[in-house]
Amino acid sequence: MSVSRMLTGDRPTGRLHLGHYVGSIANRVALHQRYDSYFIIADLHMLTTRNSREDISRVAGNAREMVTDILACGVDPARATFYLQSAIPEVGELNTLFQNLVTVPRLERVPSVKEMATDAGREEIPYGLLGYPVLQAADILCVKGQVVPVGKDNAAHVEVTREIAPRFNHLYGEVFPVPEMIASATPTLVGTDGQGKMSKSRGNAIALSADPASVRRAVLGMYTDPNRVRADVPGTVEGNPVFAYHDVFNPDRTQVAGFKERYRAGRIGDVEVKEALAVALNRFLDPIRERRARIEGTPGLVDQLIVEGTERTREQVRATVVEVRRAMGLTAAYQQVRRRAERARKAAATPA
Template structure:
């Protein structure tokens, strides 16, 4: 019987998931979850690259629960998901060490998203751990020997680093790791509600998957639109307008969207109506999630159980991967040779 192919992706436990996460990765996770053996990392070691205070770390457990509950509510089936806490699988750090010599500093410095992450975290200089973020991410992906990785646009260059490391490792030491396939999102980046940057928890320009209808409406009504449109009878610009980008992504009534676009360009509809319709559409989109959330919240301890069982399963898988990598490299043989010689010497000394 052919072994089932695997998928790995996940999130840092820095807060709740939002619509940007959904279009960037979660929608693909939902679509592919039954096709692959699915591993979902709660990447708290990655969080330390930009959030490493005692207070930040103290929030990991609660934020991990939010991540799992949010993704279950979005449509992940707990029967088809292995969630695990990254820091509870220490063997991944050994893989990180083995991989870090297979990529150069200049190669990492060419990844633009790392500079963006440092800027968003208000870091004047890039920490060593942030520069090495893609290497640890490669260890995450390859620790369970994943075949596919659905991620958002920002992480696509990181996955390419993973592919390069896998090829180099396999070339140097023998075939151990699959060369992972990147699965791109249909909506590469979702602009934030402020219209100034991508949707980001650190900036706060977000609509959360767990928002109430009233919270959604408040966030939508405060959204940025066409800055040159001062009255409803002034023709407006649809292209690049965040409100219409959200309509395209989340409004299931496509005829309504086209009507709003036409009237907006002609100066025959106000921003208030366009936003009202968007709030209604996003709430329709989130309503099934709210129903699933209520169902899962009634099952006391479910989320914690999923994380514990998933972490235990993942650690067993990673231990097997590390053993295979060390064996391929000859590291296991080196120590065994030294140990056998030491044992022979000890035995000889004991008989004298």
């Protein structure tokens, strides 16, 4: 029995952080051993919100950092294919063909599109951002992905893919699998400022590559209960980012439960709770730091993985495009024109 193929990935906009780990990477690490796993470096998607020359000039470095972070979290390079989206132009052709299988009102109902525009500081939605889910469908279906791990933000995008695939198959014949979504059970990690999810652009993130001192500084500066002006004032645990992080990253459940009880009773200060969180986070990150050091100790490893993975993926995508064009009749249309042109050329060359 063949192994199902998984497609996942990120935009190369900077180093990955704890929010990425909770929202997607932990799920990928658990899943990638079971599937033929493809990790897209989605730099074309990046252009929907970051498309200056300066942004694009950072793609190579950010891609390298991103892949390093994913490997450091525990993804086995022997069981994963990493590839650069923009190096496979055939994806753009599929995107163009798929655009005709979905309506503008359908795309306008995707909630995360508006959220992404807001996060990027855009008052109006660019055409490319509106079509983000269609390009994502091209990403998934170009390698005939059968499984897509998703966080809450991406589920609505993949639903568009799940509509496009059967619509194409109905119109032109069975070509694409309808991908299955595997949702992460972990809730979105709030930012250190308590304002929405953790995000690089908002400056409220803790990078997976952060050193111990940086982690401690970030934790000590975290938002807590604003009504708690002294340690002897009873505090609120619910919605408090410090305790949300303890729940996710501190394996000492007895300690966490004790902190919560004392916090509610006004018998512990914020600093003590934060210092314990910094210790827990650094213990969590230590194995990731060790793996990162080994990866960085092998010069050229990540670049080679990206190059080899991109070349393998492009071969597969080319085969998919040939199949798509044949199914749609586009190949036959051009062949008919060529045959007529050839007959006309021969006729013109034949003496009367």
